[in-house]
Amino acid sequence: QVQLVESGGGLVQAGDSLRLSCAASGSTFSRYSMGWFRQPPGKEREFVAVIWSDGRADYSDSVKGRFSISRENGRNTVYLQMNSMKADDTAVYYCAARTRSGSYYDFTRTPYYDSWGQGTQVTVSS
Numbered sequence: 001q002v003q004l005v006e007s008g009g010g011l012v013q014a015g016d017s018l019r020l021s022c023a024a025s026g027s028t029f030s031r032y033s034m035g036w037f038r039q040p041p042g043k044e045r046e047f048v049a050v051i052w053s054d055g056r057a058d059y060s061d062s063v064k065g066r067f068s069i070s071r072e073n074g075r076n077t078v079y080l081q082m083n084s085m086k087a088d089d090t091a092v093y094y095c096a097a098r099t100r101s102g103s104y105y106d107f108t109r110t111p112y113y114d115s116w117g118q119g120t121q122v123t124v125s126s
């Protein structure tokens with residue numbers, strides 16, 4: 001497991017942009033699959049985006065075209081750029097890492113990841 005620390009959350013208005021950052025510990029960050037999840041008030045945690053070690057990325061349908069995930073291996077950091085934000089984007093956003101291989105292969109589900117950050121609150125006012 002690795003330590004993950006999210007930052008960049010806050011209160012924005014609908015249509016605004018926000019960038020979240022997640023800093024990871026460890027010397028093999030470039031090998032990790034990194035994901036972002038979110039948990040809206042009163043709902044379950046849901047997949048947002050993933051980026052693999054080779055730079056490929058995938059997104060949930062609800063954010064595709066608006067959000068962008070990227071990574072900077074030299075800084076052990078993954079980012080989530082959120083544009084054209086909506087009230088429905090209000091949630092606690094969590095960073096996750098898959099640091100070792102396993103038998104679970106569904107990257108949209110939480111068991112795929114073995115490390116989690118503490119979360120950062122994002123609130124979008126309409």
